Amino acid sequence: MCGIVGYVGDQNATPIVLNGLRRLEYRGYDSAGIAVLSNGNVEVRREAGKLSKLESLVQNQPIQGTIGIGHTRWATHGEPTARNAHPHIGNTGKVVVVHNGIVENYLELKADLEAEGVEFHTETDTEVIVHLIEQFLSQEEPLEEAVRKALKYLKGAHGIVVLSTMAPDTIIAARIGNAGGVVIGLGDGENFIASDIPAILDHTRRMLFLESHQMAVVSKSSIQIQSLDGKKVHLEEHNIGWDPIAAEKGEYRHFMQKEIHEQVRSLTDTLAGRVDFDDGRIHLPQLNLSPELAGRIKKIILTACGTAAHAGMVGKILLERIARIPAQLEIASEFRYEDPIVDSDTVVLAISQSGETADTLAAMEEGRKRGAVLWSIVNAIGSQAMRVADGYISMQSGPEIGVASTKAFSAPLVDLYMLAVLLADLRGVINERQRHQLVSDLRLVPDLVGKCLDREKDVLQAAREMRYIRNILYLGRGIQMPIAHEGALKLKEISYIHAESYPAGEMKHGPIALIDRDMPVLALAPRDQWYEKMISQIEQARARGGNVIVVATEGDQRAAELADHVFWVPETPWLLSPVVTVIPLQMFAYHIAALKGLDVDQPRNLAKSVTVE
Numbered sequence: 001m002c003g004i005v006g007y008v009g010d011q012n013a014t015p016i017v018l019n020g021l022r023r024l025e026y027r028g029y030d031s032a033g034i035a036v037l038s039n040g041n042v043e044v045r046r047e048a049g050k051l052s053k054l055e056s057l058v059q060n061q062p063i064q065g066t067i068g069i070g071h072t073r074w075a076t077h078g079e080p081t082a083r084n085a086h087p088h089i090g091n092t093g094k095v096v097v098v099h100n101g102i103v104e105n106y107l108e109l110k111a112d113l114e115a116e117g118v119e120f121h122t123e124t125d126t127e128v129i130v131h132l133i134e135q136f137l138s139q140e141e142p143l144e145e146a147v148r149k150a151l152k153y154l155k156g157a158h159g160i161v162v163l164s165t166m167a168p169d170t171i172i173a174a175r176i177g178n179a180g181g182v183v184i185g186l187g188d189g190e191n192f193i194a195s196d197i198p199a200i201l202d203h204t205r206r207m208l209f210l211e212s213h214q215m216a217v218v219s220k221s222s223i224q225i226q227s228l229d230g231k232k233v234h235l236e237e238h239n240i241g242w243d244p245i246a247a248e249k250g251e252y253r254h255f256m257q258k259e260i261h262e263q264v265r266s267l268t269d270t271l272a273g274r275v276d277f278d279d280g281r282i283h284l285p286q287l288n289l290s291p292e293l294a295g296r297i298k299k300i301i302l303t304a305c306g307t308a309a310h311a312g313m314v315g316k317i318l319l320e321r322i323a324r325i326p327a328q329l330e331i332a333s334e335f336r337y338e339d340p341i342v343d344s345d346t347v348v349l350a351i352s353q354s355g356e357t358a359d360t361l362a363a364m365e366e367g368r369k370r371g372a373v374l375w376s377i378v379n380a381i382g383s384q385a386m387r388v389a390d391g392y393i394s395m396q397s398g399p400e401i402g403v404a405s406t407k408a409f410s411a412p413l414v415d416l417y418m419l420a421v422l423l424a425d426l427r428g429v430i431n432e433r434q435r436h437q438l439v440s441d442l443r444l445v446p447d448l449v450g451k452c453l454d455r456e457k458d459v460l461q462a463a464r465e466m467r468y469i470r471n472i473l474y475l476g477r478g479i480q481m482p483i484a485h486e487g488a489l490k491l492k493e494i495s496y497i498h499a500e501s502y503p504a505g506e507m508k509h510g511p512i513a514l515i516d517r518d519m520p521v522l523a524l525a526p527r528d529q530w531y532e533k534m535i536s537q538i539e540q541a542r543a544r545g546g547n548v549i550v551v552a553t554e555g556d557q558r559a560a561e562l563a564d565h566v567f568w569v570p571e572t573p574w575l576l577s578p579v580v581t582v583i584p585l586q587m588f589a590y591h592i593a594a595l596k597g598l599d600v601d602q603p604r605n606l607a608k609s610v611t612v613e
C-alpha cells in the first residue's frame with residue numbers, strides 16, 4: 001500500500017508534504033514524488049529509491065507553492081523508477097494524480113484511451129486515471145465532475161488525490177473500497193490529506209475518514225464531502241491522540257499482528273485483476289507464459305528459504321495435483337550446491353518476499369546456468385529476483401514490516417494455486433467444469449481467512465496457558481505438513497521456544513518416544529483425506545499424557561473431545577486449506593511472543609531480508 005500526503009493553506013506545501021511522506025516511511029516503498037501548483041503551473045519532482053533521494057532532488061530543483069500532493073510508492077505494476085513514480089501528470093500538463101490501490105481493468109482502459117490517441121508514458125496502472133480525468137475535463141466538465149466520472153470506470157479498490165491548475169485552490173480526494181485510507185486533517189486556515197494518520201499528526205489531530213465511494217473537495221477554508229453520485233455527506237470529526245509510530249500500527253501493538261489481520265485485504269489484492277470468475281480463467285500476464293512453453297515444461301523446481309520454502313512445499317503439491325507437472329521443492333541454500341538435474345524444459349521457480357535473499361538468488365543463478373526457465377513469485381517489485389526472472393508473479397501484498405513473514409506466506413499459496421490452474425488449463429489436463437470449480441473456490445479465500453481471524457480470542461486463551469512451554473511438536477500430513485513446518489518456524493523465530501515439526505506418519509518410527517506430559521503437541525487435523533490418520537495420531541499423543549492442541553474443522557466434536565485446545569477453522573476446499581490452517585498458528589506464535597514481552601517485530605539475531613550467504 002502506498003503513502004499519500006496533501007496540503008492546501010498559506011504555508012509552503014513542499015516541506016509539509018515531504019515531512020508527511022517521511023512519517024509514512026514505515027510502510028516501505030521503492031520510489032517517491034511530489035507535485036505543487038506554482039505560478040499557475042504544475043511542478044513535479046519524482047525519484048526512485050528512498051525519500052532522501054527525492055529530498056535531494058527538491059533541494060537542487062526547489063518548488064514552492066501553497067498547495068501540493070506527494071506519494072511514496074510500493075510498486076505493483078511497473079518497476080520502481082522515477083518515470084513510474086507518482087504523481088502522474090496528464091498530457092495537458094494541467095492535472096496530476098497520486099493513487100493507492102490497483103486499477104484491475106487498466107489494460108482495457110489503456111487500450112481504449114490509446115485508441116482515442118492518448119499517449120502513455122509509464123508502465124503503471126495509475127496513469128489511466130489522469131488521462132481519464134483529462135478526457136472529461138476536455139468536455140468542459142468542472143474538475144470534481146471530471147474526477148467523479150473518471151472514477152466510475154475504475155475496477156478495484158482505490159485511494160486517489162487529484163490536483164489541477166483548473167481548480168488551483170482545491171485538492172480532490174476520493175476513496176473506493178479498501179486500498180488504504182483517505183484521511184482529511186482539519187487545520188486553521190489550512191487543510192491536509194493523507195493515506196494514514198501519522199503523515200499529518202504533527203499539524204492536526206482533527207480528522208475525517210472518507211468511506212468507500214466518497215469524495216472530498218478540499219480548499220484551505222472549506223471541506224465538502226459527497227458521495228460519488230454527488231449527494232452531500234456529513235462525516236463525524238475524530239480527535240486522534242496517537243503518537244505517530246503508534247498511529248502507523250493502527251489499533252495493533254506490533255506490525256506482525258497488523259499484517260496477520262491484513263491478510264483478508266492482501267489475499268484480495270493478490271487475486272485482484274488475475275481471476276475472471278465469469279469465464280473461470282486465470283490471467284498472469286507478467287509470467288510471459290506461452291501455450292508452447294506450458295506444453296513443454298517437464299519439471300518445476302521450486303526454490304526458496306524459510307517461510308517461502310514452506311510455501312514452495314505447498315506449491316509442489318498444487319502443481320502436481322492440479323497441473324500434473326512433476327514438481328519438487330529445493331531449499332535454496334542446498335540447491336545451489338547440488339549440481340541439479342536441470343535443462344531447458346525445467347522451470348526454476350523462486351519464491352521470495354524481499355526478492356533479495358542471497359541463497360535464493362544464487363539458486364536462480366544455478367538454474368540460469370543450466371538453461372532453465374526462471375520464474376519468481378515476489379512481493380518487492382523491482383527486486384533482483386523479479387528482474388532476473390523470465391517471468392514473475394507479484395504477491396501484491398503491500399510492504400511486510402514484521403521480520404516474521406505472515407501475509408507474504410499466504411499470498412504465494414494463492415499465487416501458486418492460480419499458476420497450477422493456469423498451467424493445467426493450457427496443458428489441457430482439466431476440463432471446463434473442473435476449471436470453473438477450481439477458479440470459483442478462490443472466491444471463498446478472503447472470507448474464510450476472515451473467519452479464522454475472528455477466532456483470535458480462542459488462540460489467545462491457549463497462548464496464555466502455554467506461554468511457558470519450552471518445547472512443542474507440530475504434526476501434520478499431506479498438504480498440512482508444510483503448515484506444521486511454518487507454524488513451528490513462526491513460534492521458534494519470535495518466541496525462542498524450541499518447536500519441532502514432523503510428518504505425523506513418521507512419529508511411530510522413533511519421535512513418539514519424545515511425547516510425555518512435558519511435550520505438548522499441536523496437530524493439524526482438518527477434515528481432509530488424512531483426517532482419520534491424524535485422529536489416531538492425536539489419540540496416541542494423548543495416551544502418553546501429552547497436552548494437545550488441534551486445528552480442526554468447525555463442528556468436529558470428535559477432535560474437540562481429544563484436544564486441550566481447539567483452533568477452529570472453516571470448511572475449506574483441501575487444495576486451499578493451507579491458507580486457512582496457517583492463520584491460527586500465526587496468531588498462536590504472535591500471542592505467545594507478545595505475552596513474553598519479546599520484540600515481536602524484530603526478533604533477536606534475525607533480519608527481514610537475508611542478503612548474505
Ligand code: AGP
Nearest residue numbers: 306307308352353354357404405
Ligand atoms: C520468515 O518468517 C523468516 N523471516 C524467513 O524465514 C524468511 O521467510 C526467509 O528469510 C526468506 O525471505 P524472502 O521471502 O524475503 O526470500
